[in-house]
Amino acid sequence: MIEAVRVSGLTKTYPARRGSAHVVAAKDVSFSLAEGESLGLVGESGSGKTTVARMLVGLAHPDSGTIVINGRTRERKDHGRSARLRRAKEVQMVFQDPYGSLDRRLSVETALRDVLRWHMPDPAKGTVRARIAELMDYVGLSEKHLGSRPHQLSGGQRQRVAIAKALAVDPAVLVLDEAVSALDVSVQAQILTLLNRIRAETGVSLVFVTHDLAVVGEVTGEILVMYKGEAVEHGATAEVLRRPRHPYTDMLLSSAPGPDWHPERVSELRAAFAGTR
Known part of the structure; x- marks a missing residue:
C-alpha cells in the first residue's frame, strides 16, 4: 500500500507570553497514513491537534521533525510561489468555518475558477468550466449555486463549496479541522457520507481533526489521541473506542x-x- 503521509518527531513550541511559560503545542508526534486511508486527530482544546494539522498544511513550521508527503520531504526553506503551489497540491485544509477559506465577495463559480487558474495555467478551451461543473456535481451542489456568494448559502452548502475548492487541485491529503462541528446533526451525516465517498473514489487521504469521538467513529480507520501536545494513544479507531488503553482516552x-x-x-x-x- 502506498504511503501518503509520514510524520516523524514533529515538535512545535510557542514563545512565552508575559507572565507565563512557553507552550509546547506538539512534542515528538509521529504517525503515517496510507493512500486512501483516514486518521482522526482527537483531543480537547489545547491538546495540540490543530497545531499538527497546521504544520501538515504548511501554515505553521515545526521546530524539529519531518513531514513526508507522497515520498517528498517537506523542506523548511520551501518559500515562494512554486513552493506554495506544490504544498497546495500535496495538502488542502477544510476549516470549521468555511468563511476561513471562502471570500465573501466572490461567487462560488469565481472562487473555483480562481483556484483552477492557479493550477491550470494554460487550460484547453472549456476545461475549467467542465471541471467546475464536475466539482459541483461531486459535492452535491447544482449549477444554480454557481452565482451564489457565501452568505447566500446554508452552512452545509458552504462546507460543500469549501470541500470542492480543496479538491479542485487534486490534493494527496485533505485535512479537515472540526469541519462538521458547526453543522446540524443531519447535515453532519450528509457531509460525513460525502467525505467517505470522496476517499473511496479518489484515493485522497483524510486527516480528521476533532474533539467529537462519534464523528471519528464514522470516518476514520485510525485514531491518534493527543493530550497537551503529546500523542498518548494510537491505534485502529474501532479498537481504541472499544477498549481505550490510556486514562485520558x-x-x-x-x-x-x-x-x-x-x-x-x-x-x-x-x-x-x-x-x-
Missing part, C-alpha cells in the same frame, strides 16, 4: 453524552486522570 469517551452518560462518572475520571499525570 477513557475520560474522553466517558465525557461524550449518550444513553449511559453520567456527569458524576466524568468528574471521577477527570479527578483520577489528574492524579496519574
Whole structure:
C-alpha cells in the first residue's frame, strides 16, 4: 500500500507570553497514513491537534521533525510561489468555518475558477468550466449555486463549496479541522457520507481533526489521541473506542453524552486522570 503521509518527531513550541511559560503545542508526534486511508486527530482544546494539522498544511513550521508527503520531504526553506503551489497540491485544509477559506465577495463559480487558474495555467478551451461543473456535481451542489456568494448559502452548502475548492487541485491529503462541528446533526451525516465517498473514489487521504469521538467513529480507520501536545494513544479507531488503553482516552469517551452518560462518572475520571499525570 502506498504511503501518503509520514510524520516523524514533529515538535512545535510557542514563545512565552508575559507572565507565563512557553507552550509546547506538539512534542515528538509521529504517525503515517496510507493512500486512501483516514486518521482522526482527537483531543480537547489545547491538546495540540490543530497545531499538527497546521504544520501538515504548511501554515505553521515545526521546530524539529519531518513531514513526508507522497515520498517528498517537506523542506523548511520551501518559500515562494512554486513552493506554495506544490504544498497546495500535496495538502488542502477544510476549516470549521468555511468563511476561513471562502471570500465573501466572490461567487462560488469565481472562487473555483480562481483556484483552477492557479493550477491550470494554460487550460484547453472549456476545461475549467467542465471541471467546475464536475466539482459541483461531486459535492452535491447544482449549477444554480454557481452565482451564489457565501452568505447566500446554508452552512452545509458552504462546507460543500469549501470541500470542492480543496479538491479542485487534486490534493494527496485533505485535512479537515472540526469541519462538521458547526453543522446540524443531519447535515453532519450528509457531509460525513460525502467525505467517505470522496476517499473511496479518489484515493485522497483524510486527516480528521476533532474533539467529537462519534464523528471519528464514522470516518476514520485510525485514531491518534493527543493530550497537551503529546500523542498518548494510537491505534485502529474501532479498537481504541472499544477498549481505550490510556486514562485520558477513557475520560474522553466517558465525557461524550449518550444513553449511559453520567456527569458524576466524568468528574471521577477527570479527578483520577489528574492524579496519574
